[in-house]
Amino acid sequence: MVLLQIRNLNVYYNTLIGKVKILNDLNLDVDYGDIVGVVGESGSGKSTLGYAIAKILPPNASMTGEILFEGVNLLNLDEKEMQKYRGTQIFMVFQNALNSLNPVKKVGFQLEEALKIKYQKMGKKVSEDEIYKEVIDVFKDLRLPDPEVIYERYPHQLSGGQIQRVIIAMALLLRPKLLIADEPTSAIDVTLQAQVVNLFKQINQEAKISIIFITHDISLAYAMSNRILVLYAGRIMEEGNTEEIIKDPMHPYTQGLIASIPKVSKSSGKLYSIPGLPPSFYTLPAGCKFHPRCPKVMPICKEKEPQEVHVNNRRVRCWLYE
Ligand code: SF4
Numbered sequence: 641m642v643l644l645q646i647r648n649l650n651v652y653y654n655t656l657i658g659k660v661k662i663l664n665d666l667n668l669d670v671d672y673g674d675i676v677g678v679v680g681e682s683g684s685g686k687s688t689l690g691y692a693i694a695k696i697l698p699p700n701a702s703m704t705g706e707i708l709f710e711g712v713n714l715l716n717l718d719e720k721e722m723q724k725y726r727g728t729q730i731f732m733v734f735q736n737a738l739n740s741l742n743p744v745k746k747v748g749f750q751l752e753e754a755l756k757i758k759y760q761k762m763g764k765k766v767s768e769d770e771i772y773k774e775v776i777d778v779f780k781d782l783r784l785p786d787p788e789v790i791y792e793r794y795p796h797q798l799s800g801g802q803i804q805r806v807i808i809a810m811a812l813l814l815r816p817k818l819l820i821a822d823e824p825t826s827a828i829d830v831t832l833q834a835q836v837v838n839l840f841k842q843i844n845q846e847a848k849i850s851i852i853f854i855t856h857d858i859s860l861a862y863a864m865s866n867r868i869l870v871l872y873a874g875r876i877m878e879e880g881n882t883e884e885i886i887k888d889p890m891h892p893y894t895q896g897l898i899a900s901i902p903k904v905s906k907s908s909g910k911l912y913s914i915p916g917l918p919p920s921f922y923t924l925p926a927g928c929k930f931h932p933r934c935p936k937v938m939p940i941c942k943e944k945e946p947q948e949v950h951v952n953n954r955r956v957r958c959w960l961y962e
Contacts, residue, residue: 641671641672642669642670642671642672643670643671643672643674643709643710643817643818643850644668644669644670644693644707644708644709644818644850645668645669645670645706645707645708646666646667646668646669646693646705646706646707646708647667647705647706647707647708648665648666648667648704648705648706649663649665649666649667649692649703649704649705649706649707650663650664650665650666650703650704650705651663651685651688651689651692651697651701651702651703651874652701652702652703653698653700653701654700654701654702655700657922660921660922661874661921662685662688662701662874662921663685663688663689663692663874664873664874664875665705665875666689666705666874666875666876667876668869668876668879670818670850670852671850672817672848672850673844673845673848673849673850674850674851674866674867675840675841675844675850675851675853675864675865675866675867676850676851676852676853676865676866676867676868676869677853677855677858677860677861677862677864677865677867677868677869677882678690678852678853678854678855678861678869678871679855679856679857679858679861679868679869679870679871679897680856680870680871680872681856681872681914681918682856682918683918683920683921684871684872684873684874684918685871685873685874686822686854686856686871687735687822687823687854688874689852689854689871690732690820690822690852690854691732692707693707693714693730693818693820693852694726694730694732694820695707695714695715695717695722695726696726696732703715709725709729709730709818710817727754727814727816728757728758728761728814728816729816729817729818730816730817730818730820731810731811731814731816731818731819731820732819732820732821732822733804733807733808733811733819733820733821733822733824734807734822735822735823735824735826735827737800737803737804737806737807737827740807740810741795741803741806741807742795743794743795743796744794745794746791746792746793746794747790747791747793747794747795747798747806748772748775748790748791748792748793750810751775751806751809751810751813752771752772752775754810754813754814755771755774755775755813755814756771758813758814758815759771772791774813775791775809775813776788776791778809778812778813779791779805779806779809781812781839782805782808782809782812782835782836782839783805783832783835784802784805784806784809790802790806800827801827801828801829801832803827804824804825804827804828805828805832805836808824808836808839808840811843812839812843815843815847815849816849817849817850818849818850818851818852819840819843819849819850819851819852820851820852820854821840821851821852821853821854822854823854823855823856824836824840824853825837825860833860834863837860837863837864840853840864841864851864851865853865858886858894858897858898858901859901861882862882862886865882866881866882867879867880867881867882868880868881868882868885868886870885870891870893870894870897872893872918872929872930873918873919873921873924873929873930874921875929875957876948876955876957877891877893877894877930877956877957877958878890878891878893878894878954878955878956878957879954879955879956880953880954880955881953881954884953884954885954886898890951890954890956890958890960890961891956891957891958892930892934892935892936892958892960893914893930893933893934896912896914896933896935897914899912900912900913900914914933915933916932916933919932925942926942926943926945927940927941927942927943927944927945928941928942928945928946928957928958928959929945936960938959940959941959944959946958946959946962947962949961949962
């Protein structure tokens, strides 16, 4: 069953030098219980996609298309109506988690408040002690040291990794229908990343929470998601089942991302990286936006942009499959 349907979504930014298109005619379905990994280098538009769904784009942004959440087009909602969804039904974990917390309130108090609102909406009576215990238990799950002490701290008294885990704790406690996680493990020590990924998977399986997991790291998307969407220059380049994409990537950009994953068995030799840099949205090349970096480029690629085509179970945007 579909939780989220994105239809022909375009996102624009008005800038001093004109209107620039960041997301281009994007379509995506997210089912209940799905984990979709959104993968791409920085500047591909993947964070913009998360902000667009939560409707927290900067004031100079505009959108066209539809974002249907349980059939309701979020683009038609005003800010007051949107607040009913944001936080409790759609929750976003940001890369820079500090901005998500109130600097003058203790972190435990902020989580407590969020939980109380959730239970109020559910019409469920829960005691202060039960709420406190619930928060402390999630802190323990996230291996936050001295959870009772962290509870009493202000955000500025915590490290970046601790703040990130407090925000993840909020997501785990609120159990929204859709969790959008934007590079959620980037501020966390590598040894903890696997544990956080497992916690996300656990809440996904237990509570059927759908997750959009935004990352530049395709190996992390592989560990986390059941579907992968590869973005480049604001366009979907490939989308499909995670296992199938990792085993048999069709798009040359996906192939490059997978070839760039460090291999444990390769003790010598240089690590592959895709040549060149992602293009600026102000100066996108003609034709296929990936053509200046593509090892399989053909004459048509430089002139005409390929459309998305369906091949087997996959969506792919490349002239090799037209
Ligand atoms: Fe490469 Fe051409 Fe495919 Fe673009 S359309 S990815 S340039 S082969």
